[in-house]
Amino acid sequence: MGLRERKKLKTRVALIDAALDLFLEQGYESTTIDQIAAAVDVSPRTFFRYFGSKEEVALAPATDAQDVFLSELHDRPGTESPFTALAQAMRGAVAVLRDGEPEDKRRFLKARQVVEATPTIFAGQMRLMLANEQRILEEVARRRGADDLRSQFVTATFTSTIRVGLENCTLEELSDIDGLTRRLEDTFALVDELMVAGWDR
């Protein structure tokens, strides 16, 4: 990796960190692009060469996490039922975060706090999840061998499950991967309890 590429990556991370800190400190709405750019000693115009919008920088960690999830999903064995594969991929993604750089972990949890505290960003996260849902649907349809209403329902149920699991996190749990894991497991268990056997086949 050349110097140019390394520098770009460094600037990108610096922008994310500066933005998240400012968002947490003085709120998302009252933080300007100029402030973020100034904190990294970069022109405001350059900010927009790294991120398409103010929202995008706040959601960057969430976007990265989704990529990890999709990669985990891709690695699941084809024998697993659709929902099992999705749940396992989610566990895998959480594990990647747990065993990764502490720096990345802190950044992710900071981003989650910003998301929780800012309705606009929260809606943006929904948009992200919906975009992701299209790709998840493909995987579900592949495993079920049918791209029908039922595949859509399985996919939507997974999205809901994750959402309920995450929303349920209190502030303390939000700053702790293990708390997040527990919430997630509780919700998966509930799905198991309320669905008829083989519902996702």
Place this chain on the structure above:
Amino acid sequence: MGLRERKKLKTRVALIDAALDLFLEQGYESTTIDQIAAAVDVSPRTFFRYFGSKEEVALAPATDAQDVFLSELHDRPGTESPFTALAQAMRGAVAVLRDGEPEDKRRFLKARQVVEATPTIFAGQMRLMLANEQRILEEVARRRGADDLRSQFVTATFTSTIRVGLENCTLEELSDIDGLTRRLEDTFALVDELMVAGWDR
């Protein structure tokens, strides 16, 4: 109702209609507030006295529909199980639209086309649904006698069901209330099939 109030209502509807027509004609992004205001012969500043944002005018019909739904939900007998009450309220809301002014129907379907065609607005609709979900959750918790994870799951499942039902609509079905109804019933039937008996109790 006085003249002043009637005038305000008329301006509001005119703004919505002008906005929807422009959005459909030339796209949401490339339509400016100035254009909408000019079409109704009103100053741009006045637009923002009726709607808090450009997005809000596009979602006005959806917001009104949600209010109808909540009102229907409020009228459901307390003996119904949570999900049954929600499904019946949805049927009621669709019926209100079907039996209402043709003008209102056309506006609603136009708005739905705009929502489908515009990612930003689509995300906004999600935000609306989530805000609504809080009130739906209260009703579910009341009927189940418990504000717990399971109530949240029932609520989220309902939201997913509606979402899947609506997303599944093709363009022809989108311009037809009956097609919309059929999709919805198919999805409700699927929930009935995949959930264990009494899952929402």
Place this chain on the structure above:
DNA sequence: TTGTCATCTGTCATGGACTGACATAATCTA
């Protein structure tokens, strides 16, 4: 009818998000 009050509206000025165009500066490559 008229005068007063509340409310609605237009105008103006401003700030902040975002974009295109162009010149400069930094890296890369031969």
Place this chain on the structure above:
DNA sequence: TAGATTATGTCAGTCCATGACAGATGACAA
């Protein structure tokens, strides 16, 4: 080191959104 690529800064401009103020309009009582 020269020349090609790519990143960055500067500048100008559009659009969304909001506050402040003044003028217009409907509401209402005497």
